[in-house]
Amino acid sequence: MRARNSDKAINLLFNVTPPLFEDYRDPILDALRRRSIDARASLLGDIAHQDVDYIIHATGGPITDFAPFSNARAVLSLWAGVEKIVGNATLTQPLCRMVDDGLRQGMVEWVVGHALRAHLGMDRYVCQKPLTWEQHVPPLATDRSVTILGLGELGSAAATALVQLGFRVTGWSRRAREVAGVRCLAGMEKLPQALASAEILIGLLPQTPETIDLLNAERLALLPKGSFIINAGRGTLIEDDALIAALDSGRVAQATLDVFRTEPVPSGHPFWSHPGVTISPHVAAATRVGTAAENIADNIARAESGTPLMNLVDRTLSY
Ligand code: NDP
Numbered sequence: 201m202r203a204r205n206s207d208k209a210i211n212l213l214f215n216v217t218p219p220l221f222e223d224y225r226d227p228i229l230d231a232l233r234r235r236s237i238d239a240r241a242s243l244l245g246d247i248a249h250q251d252v253d254y255i256i257h258a259t260g261g262p263i264t265d266f267a268p269f270s271n272a273r274a275v276l277s278l279w280a281g282v283e284k285i286v287g288n289a290t291l292t293q294p295l296c297r298m299v300d301d302g303l304r305q306g307m308v309e310w311v312v313g314h315a316l317r318a319h320l321g322m323d324r325y326v327c328q329k330p331l332t333w334e335q336h337v338p339p340l341a342t343d344r345s346v347t348i349l350g351l352g353e354l355g356s357a358a359a360t361a362l363v364q365l366g367f368r369v370t371g372w373s374r375r376a377r378e379v380a381g382v383r384c385l386a387g388m389e390k391l392p393q394a395l396a397s398a399e400i401l402i403g404l405l406p407q408t409p410e411t412i413d414l415l416n417a418e419r420l421a422l423l424p425k426g427s428f429i430i431n432a433g434r435g436t437l438i439e440d441d442a443l444i445a446a447l448d449s450g451r452v453a454q455a456t457l458d459v460f461r462t463e464p465v466p467s468g469h470p471f472w473s474h475p476g477v478t479i480s481p482h483v484a485a486a487t488r489v490g491t492a493a494e495n496i497a498d499n500i501a502r503a504e505s506g507t508p509l510m511n512l513v514d515r516t517l518s519y
């Protein structure tokens with residue numbers, strides 16, 4: 201990594217949409233200034249390719265060929281999920297993804313909210329019109345088993361919050377993990393066990409070749425009857441047709457989906473009309489400008505001082 205010449209302003213190229221440029225430019229430049237780094241911000245077309253030091257990236261940005269940016273020291277994603285860029289063959293620069301306190305807190309709130317909604321059967325009273333006087337007392341959280349697929353930054357934070365509420369939480373990941381109070385399982389051979397106890401199943405996995413269609417008909421059939429699915433990782437995790445069939449058969453009582461194969465969900469897709477599906481339009485957790493700008497600035501400061509980058513994506517794993 202090139203050592204920093206402190207007299208020279210560095211050049212940031214924002215590979216983002218114009219509204220995101222407006223949102224992020226000043227917070228990132230300010231955060232860098234607080235770290236004694238002067239920087240200039242540009243959009244594609246405003247700067248020579250070879251002068252770019254860092255690329256700030258978000259899905260929807262205009263650059264698809266990263267090869268001409270031969271002096272760029274890193275591509276820094278504003279998104280946690282990098283499936284749309286990680287396989288780009290022109291991208292040889294280090295790729296860092298977003299790990300952000302705002303993103304983490306937002307996801308914890310969203311997951312806990314929907315887990316409690318499922319656990320308490322809230323829809324019964326919220327959606328039923330006219331309401332009839334029927335009492336359904338839910339079990340306590342201590343008698344409810346929840347499984348979280350993915351025990352990374354977001355999954356482990358959600359698992360911890362659910363443990364604090366008293367739920368019996370199982371977490372599943374690729375490598376062995378330890379999260380206090382969570383029964384941690386790892387690897388494909390443990391997936392059936394993780395699914396078998398999932399009265400509430402929460403998806404917080406990245407999209408990789410291994411996770412696409414992971415929840416097919418055969419695996420959905422391993423869930424306890426009447427389970428709830430809450431997916432906020434990526435929409436490719438669950439086969440759409442298999443999910444509809446599992447809902448129709450009662451294997452799955454309800455699915456709350458924040459992520460989809462195609463976003464927005466195309467009109468006419470069965471999810472729109474299925475009574476067991478709640479569509480949440482990819483709002484589970486958003487990167488927050490304030491905390492994310494600090495993250496980007498921290499990483500640039502590290503690169504400039506020759507310290508290893510944080511949150512590097514492992515290209516061999518695709519996340
Ligand atoms: P991390 O990379 O921190 O964690 C990913 C987790 O998934 C890890 O525990 C990892 O295992 C596990 N995993 C990956 N592949 C496999 C596999 N083949 N088998 C078992 N476990 C696997 O990611 P984050 O927690 O930060 O984010 C997760 C995803 O959430 C993002 O990739 C993104 O798609 C999505 N997201 C959605 C948002 C929304 O608003 N809906 C907002 C932000 C993110 P291991 O621990 O062994 O590495």
Ligand code: OXD
Nearest residue numbers: 278279280281485486
């Ligand atoms: C992300 C997302 O990956 O919002 O950051 O899904």
